[in-house]
Amino acid sequence: MLAAYLQYWKINLLTMAEYRADFFMWLGFTIVYHGTALAALAVTMMRFPSMNGWSLREMFFLYALWMAAHELHNALFYNVMYVPEYIREGRFDRFFVRPFDTLFQVLTVPSRTFPDGFILGVVTLAIATGVAHVHLSLQTVLVIAAVVCGGAGIDLGISLFVASLSFWTIRVDTLRWAVMSLEQDFTRYPISIYTRAVRVVLAYILPFAFMNYFPASYLLGKHDAAFGLSPQVGLLTPLIGLLWSGCSYLFWRIGINRYQGTGS
Amino acid sequence: MAKSLGVPLIVTRELRKVFRSAKRSPGPLGALRGLFAPVYEDRVAVAGVSMEIERGELVGYIGPNGAGKSTTIKMLTGILVPSGGEIAVAGIVPHRKRRENARNIGVVFGQRTQLSWDLPLVDSFELLRAIYGIPADRYRRSLDDFVELLEMGDFLRTPVSQLSLGQRMRGDFAAAMLHEPPILYLDEPTIGLDVVAKEAIRTFVERVNREQGTTVILTTHDLADVERLCRRIVLIDRGRIIFDGPIERIKNEYGRERTLVVRFTEPTSAPAIPGARLEASDGITARFVFDRASQRADRLVREVSERYSVEDIAIEEPELEGIIRHIYTQGYAGEERSA
Numbered sequence A: 001m002l003a004a005y006l007q008y009w010k011i012n013l014l015t016m017a018e019y020r021a022d023f024f025m026w027l028g029f030t031i032v033y034h035g036t037a038l039a040a041l042a043v044t045m046m047r048f049p050s051m052n053g054w055s056l057r058e059m060f061f062l063y064a065l066w067m068a069a070h071e072l073h074n075a076l077f078y079n080v081m082y083v084p085e086y087i088r089e090g091r092f093d094r095f096f097v098r099p100f101d102t103l104f105q106v107l108t109v110p111s112r113t114f115p116d117g118f119i120l121g122v123v124t125l126a127i128a129t130g131v132a133h134v135h136l137s138l139q140t141v142l143v144i145a146a147v148v149c150g151g152a153g154i155d156l157g158i159s160l161f162v163a164s165l166s167f168w169t170i171r172v173d174t175l176r177w178a179v180m181s182l183e184q185d186f187t188r189y190p191i192s193i194y195t196r197a198v199r200v201v202l203a204y205i206l207p208f209a210f211m212n213y214f215p216a217s218y219l220l221g222k223h224d225a226a227f228g229l230s231p232q233v234g235l236l237t238p239l240i241g242l243l244w245s246g247c248s249y250l251f252w253r254i255g256i257n258r259y260q261g262t263g264s
Numbered sequence B: 001m002a003k004s005l006g007v008p009l010i011v012t013r014e015l016r017k018v019f020r021s022a023k024r025s026p027g028p029l030g031a032l033r034g035l036f037a038p039v040y041e042d043r044v045a046v047a048g049v050s051m052e053i054e055r056g057e058l059v060g061y062i063g064p065n066g067a068g069k070s071t072t073i074k075m076l077t078g079i080l081v082p083s084g085g086e087i088a089v090a091g092i093v094p095h096r097k098r099r100e101n102a103r104n105i106g107v108v109f110g111q112r113t114q115l116s117w118d119l120p121l122v123d124s125f126e127l128l129r130a131i132y133g134i135p136a137d138r139y140r141r142s143l144d145d146f147v148e149l150l151e152m153g154d155f156l157r158t159p160v161s162q163l164s165l166g167q168r169m170r171g172d173f174a175a176a177m178l179h180e181p182p183i184l185y186l187d188e189p190t191i192g193l194d195v196v197a198k199e200a201i202r203t204f205v206e207r208v209n210r211e212q213g214t215t216v217i218l219t220t221h222d223l224a225d226v227e228r229l230c231r232r233i234v235l236i237d238r239g240r241i242i243f244d245g246p247i248e249r250i251k252n253e254y255g256r257e258r259t260l261v262v263r264f265t266e267p268t269s270a271p272a273i274p275g276a277r278l279e280a281s282d283g284i285t286a287r288f289v290f291d292r293a294s295q296r297a298d299r300l301v302r303e304v305s306e307r308y309s310v311e312d313i314a315i316e317e318p319e320l321e322g323i324i325r326h327i328y329t330q331g332y333a334g335e336e337r338s339a
């Protein structure tokens, strides 16, 4: 399985070299995308010196943490996005006739997903760590790495759950879009600025707050997270990522037995 | 893989598949109703199929559109979970042990490629080598073999999206056989191919069956494929097997009608022979259809040469195609009548 995974990446990277123009176009797109978001953040913060006790520097770190996790998810798990399409068009058939787990095969469909965003995310996160004066030690570096992986796990868990619904012939396009914009909109600012209902959703239901807000609170030494939770909960991110992706995977396993394919 | 002798390689018993889909009621109210109290519509695609296939057999699985062929194949490959009945392929229940089953099988769906669209063929093959852990030397050998047999040398490095249908299908065959599976499922593998590509593929199938002992189940609407490759056919209609046996038997049972082709030395209008029906005539050549059981060919030949001035006579045996067409339109009476 490892050999197959390495082969997949080898092909991906070779394709990347071959389609260099594509690669740079995507890289440019990613830069513009995140650049715009950060610029908007800076403009907002010109009017308020701080937002619920968060400075611009700290919010840069907040964003970078989410960005790295989200881009790690995009680099490794982006193909999950295509699953509803595969199912609807009957193209999912092929994943049953090769001797690997169906999800593994979905993740290794060569589809020109380049890790450009993730590289950019790591660089941004490194800069933001310095800008926000996060106390650097081996321990914090490990925590940051674990949080980024856990955040990618949360992203995977949620997208895998939504994709699995397609096995019940549910149209998930709208849902997927709604979840994505929820994630984009509500990971930019400290969740303490939102109403209680929104905070409950972000902490307990679709736990995007664990991708950046809680761990950032911990790493920046904030005293109070939302709901009077200790910022230590930020350390739970890897566990929550594991739980979400694990449960979604079980849901997926139930789903594949309901797969009907198409008539032709 | 080694299984005790005497057990057929593929066994199904009363295999069933019912597709369930939510029925949509018209109008916004209907959509609302569908949300809370969905109405389902069941369609029986396979209604109880029992068959046994031995190692090394090459079986033609045929039937009209919508008969349930692809659905059966999808259950054998582990793609679909059956709604009822039993199934064992090399001792494995495919949908329970998909990964193990996958090691034993190769699959080609003519309608849908399994190759990666963006990649050159050779990259897809490399990926498969890694997936199955095929040793490098064996991989080289098989690949060289396939490239030669299927004449893929010219387009091995072309992205699949740029291949013609025939080229792509050859790629699909190689991709299905690279790991030398003991079983090969082919669902309409020659659909849309020209005669040369068809021939290349038939030769390929014939060869893996003969040389590697690969067991092949072939679904096709081109009966020339079947006639060329299979000794046994399984005929399915509306989800049920209506015939299972050697091609010879169906020909004997069904090929009652032979054709007498007569060429006259001079234009002859409305020729007629007692005991035979004139099927077509262009004045010079006439085709008479007669029942083999009740009419003797030698009598008809004598009769026609006594009545007319004849240049040439030929008798055509029934074609599988005609027989199958007859069964599709009239239904099969063989087994049911004797049962």
Ligand SMILES: Nc1ncnc2c1ncn2[C@@H]1O[C@H](COP(=O)(O)OP(=O)(O)OP(=O)(O)O)[C@@H](O)[C@H]1O
Binding pocket: A260, A261, A262, A263, A264, B019, B020, B021, B043, B044, B045, B063, B064, B065, B066, B067, B068, B069, B070, B071, B072
């Ligand atoms: N995914 C599906 N959902 C609903 N009905 C289906 C599905 N797949 C097949 N069917 C129905 O099941 C029946 C059998 O279909 P199947 O594809 O097995 O036929 P087939 O013998 O392969 O036909 P063909 O020669 O046209 O390929 C058809 O009535 C078809 O409409």
Ligand SMILES: [Mg+2]
Binding pocket: B069, B070, B071, B187
């Ligand atoms: Mg079919």
